Amino acid sequence: MxxxxxxxxxxxxxxxxxxxxxxxxxxxxxxxxxxxxxxxxxxxxxxxxxxxxxxxxxxxxxxxxxxxxxxxxxxxxxxxxxxxxxGKENSQLNLAATPPATILMAGLQGAGKTTTVGKLSKFIKDQDKKKKILLVSADVYRPAAIEQLKLLAEQVQVDFFPSDVSQKPVEIALAAQDYAKKHFYDILMVDTAGRLAIDEEMMNEIKAIHAAIKPIETLFVVDAMLGQDAVNTAQAFNEALPLTGVILTKMDGDARGGAALSVRQITGKPIKFIGVGEKINGLEPFHPERIASRILGMGDVMTLIEDVQKGIDEEIAKEMAQKLHRGKDFDLNDFKAQIQQMRNMGGFENLLSKMPGELGQISKQIPEGTAEKAMAHVEAIINSMTPKERANPDIIKASRKKRIAAGAGTTVQEVNKMLKQFEQSQQMMKMFSGKNMQKLMRMAKGMKGLFPNMR
CATH class of the missing domain: 1.20.120.140 (SRP54, nucleotide-binding domain)
Structure with missing residues (x-):
């Protein structure tokens, strides 16, 4: 980025x-x-x-x-x-409206608008699990657009209001809003049709939808990789609609940054979110100070911390801590759980890219998707093992390695490599077990004398 x-x-x-x-x-x-x-x-x-x-x-x-x-x-x-x-600070969504708070999504075709509707509904749900969210597609032109949003709603576990290509977009939006009111939804998100370029027909249609449903938020979704073209498109939409904010998608692929640096200044509208990666959790609130920090090579430690907090399963973490405290061995089940937690945090490359200094630079040297493939490879090897082998890795000898390699569709050398990685993690985890944990605690207390503010 x-x-x-x-x-x-x-x-x-x-x-x-x-x-x-x-x-x-x-x-x-x-x-x-x-x-x-x-x-x-x-x-x-x-x-x-x-x-x-x-x-x-x-x-x-x-x-x-x-x-x-x-x-x-x-x-x-x-x-x-x-x-x-x-823009100085993060501009949050305004959902202070008589329910349902209606969010209208606008943008050109190919910007990732429908996917962003799914990502944004997940983001809102993660912030407040009690929020009742309804999604609807008013895109009656693009093949499979309605089905795509329906699948995303299922994935995120929010509700979907059915629509049909034979209906008119304004009628769909009004029917969904009426349904949301009657069934006490907190939020209604309306996905609209995009076009390959700005045209009068599209603008008139989205203006009509906006006038009919009067959304509290009108968000323009644009591909950050378009650079200055992204800004010009945002300006054109801003002149046609009272936009409340912008979402820049594909920010992880944008090496230049023109859109991120220009949109606020030219449109006067804040960037509220950025899309990073294809995963459903790949949406981040836009914090100008954090993006400035990334641009200047200082990483983004605050977003890194938030990613870690979101990704950690507290029950698994608690169970792991208790196990280590009792001095019990870290096994392959724990190793696999660690990999899954890493994936929940956005993946190794994503975490590394937010680290300051040289660590952040290392992420740029790793070919995209390499770390993710490596983790999936390790998981496949562990999945080919029996429960007994996962709990007792020491019993995995030559004949077992051959069977595991065949089951995972890989080689014995790769199995050996994975077991070596596991042993290194195991050695590290032993540092936090039993008496060693007590030693570390004593060391930490001693450190307080050097750093008075340390808790």
Whole structure:
């Protein structure tokens, strides 16, 4: 995500490092690099000019703490300017309406609108499991659009209001809203038809739906990889509809970042969410300060923590902790459970990409999907074992390895490799068992003297 910008800005700060202070002469080249970085990212020229002027003005007209080096001071200025450009803070969904709070989804075909409806309904449900959500498709043009949304509703475990290609979109939306009112739904989400390009017919249709159902939120879904075209499309929709926010999809594939940096400034509407990956949980609230942190190579620790908290099954974690406390061995069932927890957190590559510094850079060197395939491979090998073998890995000798390899459709060498990985995890987990846990606790208490604020 936004790799090109990250590389450019890293060069900017590296070039300033070693200067005694910020001056017009030594920031001249840095500002040129900032300008190039933004133009290459497909950010609109007027925005680039304003941004560079703002950074220059702040860099030359501000006193900095003696503890800050010039590159640290310049980093702070650029970080602050990026956050302001993208909207300062996260803009949450407004669901404060007489139920059902109606959300209308708009956008072009291929932007991932229908998938985003599923992702957003899952996000809302995860935030509040008591929310009663109803989905409806008013897309009567695209083959299988209605069926796709129905399947997504089943996957997310929310309700679906049936519609038919013979009906008119406005009638579908009104019927769904009436049903939602009568059956006490908290939220109604209306998916609309997209087109390959903006046309008058589409705009008139979505305007009619909007006028009929009067949604509390009108969200424009757009492919971030379109860059400046994404911003222009958002502006066209904003002129036709009273948009309340934007969702940028395919952000994980966007190396440039032009849409993320331009949409707020040009449309005046906040980016509320970003879509990352194809999984149903691949939707994140848009936090300008976190995206600025990613752009500047500092990772996104807050989102990483949230991913971990969402992905951890508390019952499994509690059971594992009790087992380790009793000094019981970590077995292949536990190893498999760890892999599944990692997948629930968005996968290894996703977690690594949010780490700061060099760790975050490592994720860019891993071919996309490699880690996910490796984890699925390990799971397949463990699934080929008997319950006895999973609980007692020491009994897995040559003949058993051959049978396991055949069952998993792999080789004995791969089985050996997986068992080696397991042994390394087992050794690490032993550090947290029985007496070793008590030693670690004593060490932690000793650390409090060094770090008074540590809990």
């Amino acid at each position: 936004l790799d090109n910008l990250t590389k450019r800005f890293s060069k900017v700060f590296k070039d300033i490092r070693g200067q005694s202070k910020l001056s017009e002469d030594n920031i001249k080249e840095a500002l040129r690099e900032v300008r190039l970085a933004l133009l290459e990212a497909d950010v609109a020229l007027p925005i680039v000019k304003d941004f560079v002027n703002q950074v220059k003005e702040r860099a030359l007209g501000k006193e900095f703490a003696d503890t800050l080096t010039p590159d640290q001071a310049f980093f702070g200025i650029v970080n602050e300017a990026l956050i302001e450009l993208m």
